[in-house]
Amino acid sequence: MDTELNAGEIHRLLDIEEIRALLARYSHLCDARTDTSFVREIFTQDATDDHGLFGKVFRGWAELEDMYQRSSEFLETAAHFVTNEQIEVSGDTSTARSYVQCWTWLRESSHLGKLRPADYVLVGVYHDTLARTPDGWRISSRLLRPLGTGALGLGTPHPVYFAAYGEAPVGTAGTAGTAGSAR
Amino acid sequence: MTTHTPGSVRGLALAEQARYLRDLAEIRALLSRYASLVDARDPRAIASGAFTADGSDDHGLYGSVFRGRDAIEAMFRRSNETTEASAHFVADPVIEIDGDVAYGRTYVTGWTWTRDSAVAGNVRPADWVFIGIYVDRFERTADGWLISQRTVEPLGPGATAAGRRPEVYAGSAGIIDEKGAAARDGH
Numbered sequence: 001m002d003t004e005l006n007a008g009e010i011h012r013l014l015d016i017e018e019i020r021a022l023l024a025r026y027s028h029l030c031d032a033r034t035d036t037s038f039v040r041e042i043f044t045q046d047a048t049d050d051h052g053l054f055g056k057v058f059r060g061w062a063e064l065e066d067m068y069q070r071s072s073e074f075l076e077t078a079a080h081f082v083t084n085e086q087i088e089v090s091g092d093t094s095t096a097r098s099y100v101q102c103w104t105w106l107r108e109s110s111h112l113g114k115l116r117p118a119d120y121v122l123v124g125v126y127h128d129t130l131a132r133t134p135d136g137w138r139i140s141s142r143l144l145r146p147l148g149t150g151a152l153g154l155g156t157p158h159p160v161y162f163a164a165y166g167e168a169p170v171g172t173a174g175t176a177g178t179a180g181s182a183r
Numbered sequence: 184m185t186t187h188t189p190g191s192v193r194g195l196a197l198a199e200q201a202r203y204l205r206d207l208a209e210i211r212a213l214l215s216r217y218a219s220l221v222d223a224r225d226p227r228a229i230a231s232g233a234f235t236a237d238g239s240d241d242h243g244l245y246g247s248v249f250r251g252r253d254a255i256e257a258m259f260r261r262s263n264e265t266t267e268a269s270a271h272f273v274a275d276p277v278i279e280i281d282g283d284v285a286y287g288r289t290y291v292t293g294w295t296w297t298r299d300s301a302v303a304g305n306v307r308p309a310d311w312v313f314i315g316i317y318v319d320r321f322e323r324t325a326d327g328w329l330i331s332q333r334t335v336e337p338l339g340p341g342a343t344a345a346g347r348r349p350e351v352y353a354g355s356a357g358i359i360d361e362k363g364a365a366a367r368d369g370h
Contacts, residue, residue, distance in 0.1 A: 005201050007197055010197060010200050010201055010204065011193075013204050014189050014190075014192065014193060014200060014203075014204065015189075017189035017204065017207060018188070018189035018190045020189075021188060021189055021190075021277060021278075023275075024274075024275035024276060024277050025277055027274075027275045027290065028275065028277055028288060028316075031338065076340060077338075077339055077340060079290065079314055079338040079339055079344070080275070081272070081274040081275065081290055081292070082274060082275055083274050103314060103338070103339060103344050105339050105340055110340070113340075113341070114340040114341035115340075115341040115342075115343050115347075115348055116340065116341070116343065117312075117343050117344060117345045117346060117347075118314075118339060118344050118345065136190040137190070154345070
């Protein structure tokens with residue numbers, strides 16, 4: 001195998017692996033965060049992030065940190081499972097598409113204890129553009145678009161998501177922990 | 184040796200870069216194979232197909248570390264007593280390779296159907312979805328890459344994504360009880 005790959009192919013495969021690792025590292029850093037400085041390890045300095053949250057597109061490290069800070073006010077913790085990566089590299093730029101299922105625990109449910117199930121699961125697609133920087137690949141723009149009819153996989157979302165992804169369909173009203181009522 | 188990520192391997196010789204890509208593919212395949220072996224519920228196959236001879240597994244479910252293939256086999260045999268079926272989904276692997284050793288952090292959801300609920304029939308929802316991070320040490324062996332040490336960290340407040348943690352795990356000193364969750368929070 002070693003002799004069948006030329007330098008260009010190896011270079012391209014390493015780019016794809018580095019970008020795949022970056023997408024995974026976003027999950028690990030975002031979910032474990034004690035502060036919002038992780039955005040500087042993932043995004044370019046002038047990156048845009050359109051999560052559909054808070055009614056605006058966030059641009060640059062300071063605004064991105066603000067977006068994650070604001071979401072921390074109602075999120076206790078989350079777990080971003082990123083799969084189905086489709087990564088294309090062209091020189092020093094890349095486009096990547098990946099699915100995300102985000103298991104989410106709200107602060108307002110914390111009285112239900114540590115062993116409570118997630119309040120809801122958000123499902124969506126990240127549409128990313130990436131740039132090769134001196135520090136490695138970084139996301140330069142991220143767009144989150146809903147999967148399903150309104151990005152809600154299971155459970156009852158925080159109201160901020162109704163604004164982002166449409167009115168709550170009839171019959172979705174429920175109590176915290178619906179994602180866990182698997183039986 | 185230094186630990187390498189896809190971004191740091193570029194300074195090496197081309198053959199080393201190719202070897203790195205092959206190692207990464209094999210380790211990723213090992214993570215998937217582990218899921219297949221566990222969900223086939225064959226304790227002997229899990230122990231010999233995924234772990235080194237002296238490998239250890241601390242799943243946090245039973246309050247102790249299981250070291251060596253016989254101990255790991257026994258742990259999964261014990262799991263089979265209460266779990267009828269499982270489905271493990273892995274995602275977000277972050278892998279670093281250092282020669283013949285590698286380290287990984289990988290997200291997992293483990294969907295579990297317990298024997299207690301078998302009365303509800305085969306087409307029933309999972310009783311519990313465990314959610315956590317596999318923290319692994321891998322070794323290159325004559326049989327390819329295998330897990331030499333696995334511990335599990337919780338995701339979420341207490342490693343439960345959906346459903347209810349089966350009672351069989353209550354009171355364990357592991358990662359999924361209230362006491363363990365509180366200790367992590369420094370209470």
